[in-house]
Amino acid sequence: MVTTTYQVQGMTCGHCVSAVSAEVGAIPGVDEVQVDLASGQVTVSSEQPLDPAAVRAAVDEAGYELVAA
Structure with a gap:
C-alpha cells in the first residue's frame, strides 16, 4: 500500500x-481518496505508486489544479 499526499488548488x-474524490478515485489501483478542503490536501492510498500525469489529469478533469505532490 502506497499513500501519497497532493496539494490541489481551487x-x-x-x-x-x-x-x-470521484475523478481521482477512478484511477486504476486507487483504494481510497481523502480530501481536506481547508488545507487543499488530497491523500490517495493505492496498490502501487501512481503516475503523476494520471493524477494531474484526474484533478484537471474535476476542474482544479494540482499544485504539488
Whole structure:
C-alpha cells in the first residue's frame, strides 16, 4: 500500500471535494481518496505508486489544479 499526499488548488466547497474524490478515485489501483478542503490536501492510498500525469489529469478533469505532490 502506497499513500501519497497532493496539494490541489481551487477547491472551495463540498461539491469540489466530491468531484476531486470521484475523478481521482477512478484511477486504476486507487483504494481510497481523502480530501481536506481547508488545507487543499488530497491523500490517495493505492496498490502501487501512481503516475503523476494520471493524477494531474484526474484533478484537471474535476476542474482544479494540482499544485504539488
